[in-house]
Amino acid sequence: MTLQTQRVLAILLNEPLADHYGLEIAKKAGLASGSIYPILARLEAAGWVTSGWEDIDEAKEGRRRRRYYRLTAVGKREVLLVLEEVKRQIFPDLLGEPA
């Protein structure tokens, strides 16, 4: 998993109930805007992330509806497993694993 993907997942994991759109995720993750979509498409295809349209009256809001992204339950479980694995690799002694 690339560092960029990890950053995107970290944003979604930190605020699991919030709605995030592409530009916002890119900004929070410190990624160049525009490069975020291949990552989101990959995560969505894997079932880790789900997306849906913002429910607004476009005429009233004066803007187009956004596409929001959110971690799925499966995504969260997988991310936590990845984090666990990363911890194990970085701190093998602390977790009682052989170095």
Added chain:
Amino acid sequence: VKEFLLGTLASILASEIVGSCPAISRWLVRRAVGFLPKESRERYAEEWNAELDVLRKSDRNVSTLLWAIRVVAGAPRIGKTLRSSAKARSYVSPMMLLYQMVMGVALLISIPLLLLRRGSNYLAMLQGRLGKAAGAVRFTGGIWLHAVSVSEVGVAAALARGLPADVPLLITTVTPTGQARAHAMFKPERRAVEIAYLPFDLGFAVRRFYNRFAPRALVMVGGDYWPLLQREARRRGLPVASINCRIGDQSLARMRRLRPIVGELLAGIDRFGVQTQEDYARFISLGVAPERIRVTGNIEYESPEAFQNPELEKTLCALAAGRPILLAGSTVAGEEEKILAAHEMVGGGARALLILAPRHPERWTEVEALLRGRTVAAVRRSALPATGIQVPAVVLLDSLGELASLYRLATAAFIGGTLVPTGGHNPLEAARSGVPVAVGPSMHNFRRVAEQFDRARAWRRVCNARELGEVWKEWLKNPAAARDQGARAVCLIDESRGALQRTLDILEGLQLADQGLFRSSAAF
């Protein structure tokens, strides 16, 4: 002068280019969308144009252009991801292909037989089960509660009370009776709810169903497992739970024989809430990891009361004209004659009004013919309140979803499917209302409930029409004893509560909190 002119020209060109950035960006977005599969173009065009608007509003033309260049640079990768994902989704393993072929053939044979045997009532069901439900979908993205039997719909209704009221629900069943019960228990004015038939386990029907309702979590009441349905849930990242489940002796033997397939099916379920320790051991013997199972007890004891129909109750009381009411619910072929004989023993229509409720709608006409053949003064519920007979001996309950609420009108009840060897029907709805209940010997569909009722002497067992007649006569003669009998069952039901909260704990532990479906999370 030359330098000045060149500088001015460069400045004009730069400002022209910068000024054209939004137009160039829009053009680049159109190019980017062209790299994607046709079915995804509309979605991404809308998404990217919305983001382009956000950038433009921040008045950073160059940033907008850079963003668009990156989008167009990444688009081929997105296209590749979407295409390979679609390919993976459409891939069907040889085993699944064989399964679908067998399912297809089985349905082709069984559907005409079903329609012949059970009549046109089942046409709407077929349409629904092919994923072609009538009417527009009002709510998507809800928790999907799937229930097969009428009593499982009651479990789903009990569970629904513990779920946040603002989360939409999708309820599925497999029979018209189940649908009627669901409509009776889930009123759309009380919460956002969609009621639909479970699709047949065929690829096109399953996909159509998921696309239509887009559920966010699947909770199966009992153990109605379907490979394609569950596989699609995994693909879409839905958490899956099976609650209030049990494994009977016959099911266990069957599941052990098909262990490789069953193992795969069960592996796709995140959490199991089982009724007893015995069920816990049985699931483990089938390869389910212990940490995924919790003994919760039986939620059926906590099913909510059915919605009442005061108009109907008033009409029935008027028809009873002061006579006590006897209710025989969920009767099956071969039982109505026995019940009518028991009614005769009691004194017939002169002594009590009998409400006769056959389990299956396709038998209503048959039972009516039986009543006519015996010259019993009977009326059909569908003809009420207008009826030519002022004081009928029997009311034939030819409606769906009304039986449960009528037990409380009765002085004594009988649970059908028990005097013939069919395994019985759920006695809890009747027992909860406080009416004294009689059942026949066949109760193996509810073995554990039956054991508890037998132990607590919370009902009366009868073996034939004569014994049923005697029990009914006894209760009519001695209302205090009848009330005591009913109270014993109510007491047993009250003592058996607690499964609902334990099941809700499981669902919270299933990370539904992170789906926005629960407000708080609790450890499993």
